Amino acid sequence: MKKTLxxxxxxxxxLTTGAAAQDITEFRIGILGGExxxxxxxxxxxxxxYTNDLLGVETKLFAPADYNGVIQGLLGxxxxxxxxxxxxxxxxxxxxxxxxxxxxxxxNLDGSVGYHSIGFARVDSGITSLDDMAGKAFGFGDPNSTSxxxxxxxxxxxxKDGITMESxxxxxxVKFTGGHxxxxxxxxxxxxxxxxxxxxxxxxxxxxxxxxxxxRAVDAGxxxxxxxxxxxxxxxIPEGPVVLRSALPEDVKxxxxxxVDELFENDPDCAYGVAAGDTLGFQPVTHEMYESIVxxxxxxxxx
Numbered sequence: 118m119k120k121t122l123x124x125x126x127x128x129x130x131x132l133t134t135g136a137a138a139q140d141i142t143e144f145r146i147g148i149l150g151g152e153x154x155x156x157x158x159x160x161x162x163x164x165x166x167y168t169n170d171l172l173g174v175e176t177k178l179f180a181p182a183d184y185n186g187v188i189q190g191l192l193g194x195x196x197x198x199x200x201x202x203x204x205x206x207x208x209x210x211x212x213x214x215x216x217x218x219x220x221x222x223x224x225n226l227d228g229s230v231g232y233h234s235i236g237f238a239r240v241d242s243g244i245t246s247l248d249d250m251a252g253k254a255f256g257f258g259d260p261n262s263t264s265x266x267x268x269x270x271x272x273x274x275x276x277k278d279g280i281t282m283e284s285x286x287x288x289x290x291v292k293f294t295g296g297h298x299x300x301x302x303x304x305x306x307x308x309x310x311x312x313x314x315x316x317x318x319x320x321x322x323x324x325x326x327x328x329x330x331x332x333r334a335v336d337a338g339x340x341x342x343x344x345x346x347x348x349x350x351x352x353x354i355p356e357g358p359v360v361l362r363s364a365l366p367e368d369v370k371x372x373x374x375x376x377v378d379e380l381f382e383n384d385p386d387c388a389y390g391v392a393a394g395d396t397l398g399f400q401p402v403t404h405e406m407y408e409s410i411v412x413x414x415x416x417x418x419x420x
Contacts (some may be wrong), residue, residue, distance in 0.1 A: 140366040144168055144174045144373075147187035147196035149205065150259060152298035152333055154180040160390035167380075167387075171372050183295070184261035192216050197365055198373060201390070202357040203265035203407055207414040209402070211361070219358030220374045222402035223392050225317050226327055230356050230400070233318040234264035234272075235331065236349030238304060238311040246348050247276050254290040256300045256312030260418070264315035265297055267414055268351050276349070297330035298339070305340045311348060318350065319397070328394025336394075354408050359399065 127130040127318045148157045157180045179196055181187055184205050190196030191215055200223075201209065209217055222230050238244035244253070258265025280287040286323060292309065294300040298310040316329030322341045325331035334340045359377055360372050381388040381398025389397055414420075 134158075141172070141174055141197075141369060143177060144172050144369070145177050145179060145190075145195065147190050147199035148178060148180045149187050149199065149202065150181065150183050150296045152296065152330070152337070154182075155306040156333075156337060160393075163384060163387035163393060164376075167376055167384075168373070170371060171376055180279070182252075184259045186285060188212075188261065191360065191362060191416045194364065197362045197369075198360065199356060200359045202261070202263040202265040203355055203410040204357075204358060204414050205261050206407055207247055207411040208261055208418075208420060210407070210411055211415060211420045215363055217360040217362050218363050218370070218405055219402050219407065221359040221377055221399040222406065223328075223356045224397040224400050225319055226395055227319060228397065229353075230402075230406075231317075232315055232329060232352035233262065233354065234268045234313050234351035235316050235318070235347055236269070236273075236311060236313050236330075237331075237345050238348050239307065239346055240346045242310060244311060244348055245346060247273065247280070250311050250348070252288055252289040254292065255288040255312035256292055256294045256303055256309040258294055258297050258300050258312075258314065260293060262297070263354055263357065263410065264351070265300065266293075267361065267417060268354055269313045269349075270417060271413060272351050273332055273349065277319075296380075296419050298334060301330060301334045301340060305344065313349075316396070322347065328392060328396055330393070355410065358402050358407070 135330050135374050148161055158178050161178050164178045165178060187196060187199050188205055188209050191199060191209055224230055226400060244250060270282050282291050284291045296312045300314055302313045303309045314330040316326040316331045318326055320327035325335035325342055335342060361373060378399055
């Protein structure tokens with residue numbers, strides 16, 4: 118596929134030299150919430166340099182406080198590219214099926230393209246499973262997060278009879294923390310008893326697995342994984358797509374798809390930051406990968 122993309126890029130460039138600069142005056146990359154804005158910007162700074170050189174126009178990063186900021190930016194045409202979660206992509210698609218095109222998906226070290234919602238608590242809380250969470254405070258991340266809300270809201274009630282996502286039913290309190298990093302910090306600090314976040318589920322627990330929000334938190338020095346314990350894991354969730362705004366010029370879409378597709382080979386450190394940990398890079402993906410997530414979101418949230 119990389120050879121195909123490279124050939125397409127070469128052909129497009131030959132036919133439309135300078136067209137991108139004429140058709141767009143800047144390129145805007147949106148970054149989903151989940152950790153503090155400065156860390157998100159730092160992880161993507163390498164993409165700014167590469168995109169500036171590739172497109173010949175100024176590249177800007179946008180890190181809204183919540184997932185919906187990126188979704189609305191894509192829908193409104195103020196953001197051109199983003200790596201969305203599957204549920205955020207579903208939200209975008211349900212509001213405007215023509216707004217964006219999914220082009221790439223992150224690949225794990227074993228070649229798979231999925232991850233998990235991970236439930237966790239502090240070791241010293243004595244909580245080892247959802248059975249121990251009765252009457253306790255449980256934290257979600259963002260309502261547009263796949264692993265931080267959509268999938269656990271469906272699968273956790275299936276764990277056993279009597280569990281709902283309503284405060285005071287099974288859990289003493291169910292609350293949104295605002296993002297993955299906030300959930301991790303809240304559990305680590307004892308502000309809530311348990312929560313969910315995302316991880317590929319591969320590698321070692323003490324490292325925060327190979328990639329995901331736990332790995333980000335370990336890299337940032339926010340937590341020692343030996344203080345935390347896993348209490349639940351979802352079924353496999355498809356990694357979210359890198360999407361491009363459909364209205365972009367075709368040569369821009371080809372160039373940016375190729376850039377991200379080849380990022381791991383050309384700059385592993387940059388790929389590590391963008392992909393939230395160790396990966397084999399990215400590979401092509403289509404909308405069909407997310408049809409089950411679109412249906413799940415529509416049934417739970419509506420749009």
